[in-house]
Amino acid sequence: MPTTLIDRIDALLPQTQCTKCGYDGCRPYAAAIANDAEAINRCPPGGTAGIQALALLLNQAVLAPDASCGLQQPLTVAVIDELHCIGCTLCIQACPVDAIVGANKLMHTVIPDRCTGCDLCIAPCPTDCISMEPAHREWTSEDAINGRLHYEQRQHRLQEHHDEPSAAVARNLANKPAVSTAASDDATTRQQVIADALARARARRKQL
Numbered sequence: 001m002p003t004t005l006i007d008r009i010d011a012l013l014p015q016t017q018c019t020k021c022g023y024d025g026c027r028p029y030a031a032a033i034a035n036d037a038e039a040i041n042r043c044p045p046g047g048t049a050g051i052q053a054l055a056l057l058l059n060q061a062v063l064a065p066d067a068s069c070g071l072q073q074p075l076t077v078a079v080i081d082e083l084h085c086i087g088c089t090l091c092i093q094a095c096p097v098d099a100i101v102g103a104n105k106l107m108h109t110v111i112p113d114r115c116t117g118c119d120l121c122i123a124p125c126p127t128d129c130i131s132m133e134p135a136h137r138e139w140t141s142e143d144a145i146n147g148r149l150h151y152e153q154r155q156h157r158l159q160e161h162h163d164e165p166s167a168a169v170a171r172n173l174a175n176k177p178a179v180s181t182a183a184s185d186d187a188t189t190r191q192q193v194i195a196d197a198l199a200r201a202r203a204r205r206k207q208l
């Protein structure tokens with residue numbers, strides 16, 4: 001049962017942990033609403049219904065969704081093209097709910113039932129082998145419960161192994177410069193980076 005105001009706000013958030021609100025997950029956003037009077041219209045997955053629920057809880061006016069955070073979209077699920085996965089583990093490090101399994105230099109795959117559709121794994125992938133596909137279903141309250149649980153389990157695990165106050169953010173940010181450097185190069189360089197990575201992956205597979 002929710003006990004604090006943060007708990008009660010968090011209970012109304014979708015728990016996809018997508019960070020589109022500008023915070024490192026749903027609970028940090030809930031804390032910002034409770035403690036720093038953050039606006040209640042920054043959660044695209046929650047949509048208008050979510051804003052209305054927060055407005056009712058907090059006795060505030062209903063606001064229009066803040067479009068700068070993105071638009072509410074149908075639920076999607078990540079799919080990895082395993083033939084092109086080079087096993088770099090960057091997607092695992094980015095996933096807030098441990099929905100990707102794999103190991104260094106081995107093919108990775110997504111556990112669909114765990115995937116929240118947050119798309120945080122897309123940007124770090126150096127071979128662009130992850131796509132977001134329609135989930136053909138709605139996000140349920142049970143999904144939200146599981147999303148919160150998987151996020152909390154991951155946060156606890158990261159904090160056991162890292163001293164940073166927000167290890168997930170630190171690790172994600174640390175990953176992004178190398179990836180965006182490759183991504184922002186001209187098309188020829190980017191294609192070469194990907195071609196080299198794929199050649200290494202194919203060579204490794206031939207040795208298996």
Ligand code: SF4
Nearest residue numbers: 018019021025026043
């Ligand atoms: S679902 Fe995404 S945008 Fe909404 S509160 Fe959670 S992390 Fe923020």
Ligand code: SF4
Nearest residue numbers: 095115116118119121
């Ligand atoms: S697999 Fe990708 S889209 Fe799915 S929850 Fe993890 S990071 Fe988000």
Ligand code: SF4
Nearest residue numbers: 085086088089091125
């Ligand atoms: S980021 Fe892409 S290439 Fe790297 S392990 Fe994940 S799916 Fe494979």
